[in-house]
Amino acid sequence: MIHIQQEDFDSGAELQALEASGPATGAVCSFTGLARDYGDKEGVSALFLEHYPGMTEAAIENILRDAHERWPLQGVRVIHRVGTLQPGERIVFVGVASSHRKEAFAACEFIMDYLKTGAPFWKKEITAQGEHWVEQKASDQSASQRWQKTP
Amino acid sequence: MIHIQQEDFDSGAELQALEASGPATGAVCSFTGLARDYGDKEGVSALFLEHYPGMTEAAIENILRDAHERWPLQGVRVIHRVGTLQPGERIVFVGVASSHRKEAFAACEFIMDYLKTGAPFWKKEITAQGEHWVEQKASDQSASQRWQKTP
């Protein structure tokens, strides 16, 4: 289940839907990314998120297919917002249901790491001094590359 | 915030409380452990969870203190149920708020790994054939030991 949308969403309801995946589900891991009031610069008053409609959904589907090939998962939910967001607002939710804890954590972090480097979203920070597009972090590149070594 | 209780809890509300930790919070990771219908044996109809009142709370406080020393965290919530649970019911919730994704994932998994090996809870599985206490898994021991190498 992949949603790309401007509106906020109910992360609590998403979590509880994954928890209700069935009696084989023993572990649910979720991640919520939120707009901070600082980023590349201090005093961020808003974020603007842009995406590439069509390619973004396909890229996320590929990431989820890879995750399902690596780990036995009973459910995955991804929601990513676009448009203008205020500090404190939810940007992204990734939730994963599996039988075991290790698999749930690994799959959730894998999906987030690849979202950061492989799905066409771009983030602009707006401050009192102006606005600027966020640069991709070397740490995000290395976070996704580490999954290429061993499953 | 540590709660040990018989009653169920609202994991969605816990998650959203962590998401509201303030404008420096950019990442919330949560883990929910659920009662499965199989464990050491098939056909588990219920779990019974026992704990050591007083020591359990103190052990979890120690785990959270260690987590706060390792990573900058803006909020941590731990809820663990005791008593009799049916398959599908929530057993444990761990949620962590941090500025960054890597820290939130690491701290949440660290807390879960140490809960599994360092907090006095014991689990009994009830099946149609009888009941038996769950054995500690070697994989749980190695999961907590890996944190002793590097932070």
Added chain:
Amino acid sequence: MLKVLFFASLREQLGIDQLGLESARAATVAQLREILMADHPGWAQLLSQPQLMVAVNQTIAGNQTALQDGDEIAFFPPVTGG
């Protein structure tokens, strides 16, 4: 026709989000890039940034990727979502 899209900082710097180009003019991504730079002298530096990414029909592509009539080609900076 080829449909060419630009996103994020590149879109803002070029001042345009998409354009159309006769498909006969470019058989590869590399040729398309050269034609765009020739048609718009101010774009040379922006379109030759080494970290710039390109997708053909919504799949990541490279300079040697072949193009055909009806293709959608997108140029964009490294992604920064999540």
Added chain:
Amino acid sequence: MLKVLFFASLREQLGIDQLGLESARAATVAQLREILMADHPGWAQLLSQPQLMVAVNQTIAGNQTALQDGDEIAFFPPVTGG
């Protein structure tokens, strides 16, 4: 007095969840264990299981840990929560 607690499978196998013992009888965890096994012949095997854990005043302890009047000593199997 020493307060001695038993949990989980050990509690069920011994058929008792706690007992009191004169503190003068055991100066260490090891001595306490010997006294319990001497007082209750059926307990020897259960209390000498190598993986059995012991806590003194709710902190993990060992055989050499010293005991004093008023201490709470707990014996239990490896934990399996979460």
